[in-house]
Amino acid sequence: MSDIRWTDGNAEHTAEHTARWRSETGMPAPRRVVTADDRMNTSTAHRLACEGTALLWQGDYHQARQLLQAMGRRVDQKAPSGAAASSPTEAFHLQRRASGHRARVLGRLLVPLGADYSLDLRRAPDVQAACEEAYGPPGTTPSVVSLRELLGVVGAHQWRTKGVDIPALGARIHPHYGVFSPVRGEYVDLVAQAPLPRPAELGGPAFDLGTGTGVLAAVLARRGIRHVVATDNNPRAVACARANMSRLGLADQVEITTGGELFPPGRAALVVCNPPWLPAKPSSALEQGVYDPKGAMLHAFLAELAAHLMPGGEGWMIMSDLAEQLGLRAPGELTSAITAAGLRVADRLDIKPRHSRASDPTDPLHAARAAEVTSLWRLTAE
Incomplete structure (x- = not known):
């Protein structure tokens, strides 16, 4: 963490100040x-x-919040329109550039945090609990953070406190800051409804790769799988998933592990993976749940799946075709990768997204989102 310096005062007297710089986005x-x-x-x-x-x-x-909103409107007015793009791919890249520029500009409105995470501004809310959840225990020095990030931290605290209702569980999942929230429930429904492979019904274990909040591991456990091993290399996700399993009473049934490998040791009757859906570079750590450079996690899952399946076992790959709709992945590329990995498609379950952007005509990527389909691919070894 680096330092930030500034000067305040008037012509007769100025004072130099130093504080720690905080940025979870890497700014x-x-x-x-x-x-x-x-x-x-x-x-x-x-x-x-x-x-x-x-x-x-x-x-x-x-007043700071109002200024941030006004600056956002000013940035949006000057942003290039995706409607002028010649293709969905160009619209995607224009939207990404505009989003990055917006984040940089709005990220330059800063607020000071005390060493105890107190926000020393008039009419400021108490943000200490939210900051401690995101940044860890308070230190001994004050810091400075962008107001935009702080609002995200506070919003994440509210989501963590309230939780996300998961009908397939009949319960709520509580996402932590920096962990992808399961607000798009259609992929959870697919995992809740797909027929279990015979070895899983007979008591074989399941793997949940890149578990995040642990929502899919919890669904598998509630479906009767006796032992689920859920992995993630994000420490925030590991802590989040463990807290959710404890809250749901599934801690003895779901084992949360971390490490450098995508797959845990051994073989499973069922391996579930919901990799990031878009093969593009994330602009921050917080985007890693959406963007996967060159589809690295997807291809690693396919390449290693057969070696980690028990006889008669299945791999469930949950993917949206938004990448194909945007021209980021060629038609047929995914099925070719499945075949090249020595796998066979036993079945595919499809569902249309229900999120608000799929029906928002003002979204620059509306055409692609309106056509998007989310699928659960049931894969077996050849």
Whole structure:
């Protein structure tokens, strides 16, 4: 973690300040920082942020939120329209560039945090519990974070407290900060409804690769699989999944492991994998649940699956075809990869997404999202 420095005061007296820089997105510490308060208008804030100057807020908290929203509208007005793109692929890349620019500009409105994560601004809420969940125990020095990230931290705390209702479980899953939330329930429904392979019905173990919140492992356990081994290399996900299994009373049935390998040792009657669906580079650690450079996790799963299946076992690969709809993966490329890995498609269960963006005509990627299908591929070894 690097430091951030700024100066405040007037012509007669100035003071130098230093604090730790926090950024879970990997955004580098700004080189130029000026103080700002309720007197700063949107035009000035937007111009300075676009020039690379960070604004350390010292005014009213709610005014800072309003300024952030106004800056967001200003950025959006100047963003290139995806409607002018010549192809879905170009629209995707335009949208990614616009999203990255928006994140950089809005990420330059900063707020100070005390060593105990207190937010010393007028009318500021208590964010200490949310920050401790995201950043760990308080330290001994103050820090500075972008207001946009802090709002994400607070939102994640609310999701963690409230939880996400999972009808297939008849219970809630509580996502932690930095762990992909199972708000798209259609893929969970596929795992809840697909027929179990015979070895799993007879008591064989199951693997859940890249478990995240542990939601799919929990569904498998509730379906009667006696031993589920769920893996993830993200420490936040491991802690999250373990907390959820304990809350659901499944800690004795679901084993959460971590390590550098995708598969745990041994063979399973059922291996479930819900890899990131888009073969593109994530711009931050928080996007790793969505973007997988060159489909690395997908291809590693396919390449190793046959060697980890018990006789008669199945691998369940949950994938959206959004990559094909956007032109990021060629038609037939996925089935060719399955065949090349010595696997056979026993069946495929499809479902249409129910999330709001699939029916939002203002979304730059609306055409692709409207056509998207999410599938559970039942794979067996040849």
